Amino acid sequence: MAAGGAKILIGMKGPDVGDATIGLKVARYRPEHGPSLYFDDYQVPYREDMVVLDALNYIKDNIDGSVTYRWSCRMGVCGSCGMMVNYVPRLTCSTFLREFYPRPVVVEPLENFPVIRDLVVDMDDFLEKLRELKPWIVRDHDSPISSGEYLQTPEEVDRYQQFSMCINCMLCYAACPVYAKDPKFYGPAALALAHRYNLDSRDQGRDERLEAVSVDWGVWDCTFVGECSVVCPKDVDPAAAIQRSKVAATTKTMMSMVWPFGVERTAEDEREA
Ligand code: SF4
Numbered sequence: 001m002a003a004g005g006a007k008i009l010i011g012m013k014g015p016d017v018g019d020a021t022i023g024l025k026v027a028r029y030r031p032e033h034g035p036s037l038y039f040d041d042y043q044v045p046y047r048e049d050m051v052v053l054d055a056l057n058y059i060k061d062n063i064d065g066s067v068t069y070r071w072s073c074r075m076g077v078c079g080s081c082g083m084m085v086n087y088v089p090r091l092t093c094s095t096f097l098r099e100f101y102p103r104p105v106v107v108e109p110l111e112n113f114p115v116i117r118d119l120v121v122d123m124d125d126f127l128e129k130l131r132e133l134k135p136w137i138v139r140d141h142d143s144p145i146s147s148g149e150y151l152q153t154p155e156e157v158d159r160y161q162q163f164s165m166c167i168n169c170m171l172c173y174a175a176c177p178v179y180a181k182d183p184k185f186y187g188p189a190a191l192a193l194a195h196r197y198n199l200d201s202r203d204q205g206r207d208e209r210l211e212a213v214s215v216d217w218g219v220w221d222c223t224f225v226g227e228c229s230v231v232c233p234k235d236v237d238p239a240a241a242i243q244r245s246k247v248a249a250t251t252k253t254m255m256s257m258v259w260p261f262g263v264e265r266t267a268e269d270e271r272e273a
């Protein structure tokens, strides 16, 4: 251990690892030791093909087993490895160290979420919001199993596919200034998922969802900063989904004034909106 608490790795030379190292400044939060977040410094071997998650795994396996963080798939699919990397929300399994080398890399828990331990945040708030927006197929009546699957044309799938790519990584919430100020805001991913099901030809829950997203802390809270779409690793474009939901909610209100006894709208109408 070096002065100032820095932990220095000496060596690890071999055919695959050169002499180069890179510094990682890792945020630590140990609730049993007090409420403050602090940083530990580590030096890890540097290779061009290493991602930030590799560096964290190196630290955990070789230097300090107490560093706590989430990861699973290591291929940008599970959404569990989101952290602030040099102050930007990123998936650590697809952020290469070479973007930063030779500068050090600062790794912190995702902004705007309570921290449970070190780099692990509490996402329960998002799960509660999802429950309210019903991002699943809602049917008035389910068809009997004997009638087979609900079939869709490729065009019908195309309408919502982009919005179905969400991996619940929460990078968009970490980047959202509205969520930072108003945690009640449903936020980008939950609203994008609601929009995804509104576009699905098998779904009949659109009216219910449009009502749910029209509350003060729903789509109208979004000021269209657009950072959610910038940081999204899956090109879901939640900012666009929210703006389209605003149009759909407004159209629904206008239609209900013109046809107060109701008018049937379809996913096709939503797409047009
Ligand atoms: S919308 Fe994008 S950034 Fe937000 S949770 Fe889904 S995949 Fe992650």
Ligand code: FES
Pocket: 071, 072, 073, 074, 075, 076, 077, 078, 079, 080, 081, 082, 091, 092, 093, 094
């Ligand atoms: S480990 Fe699964 S997305 Fe990064």
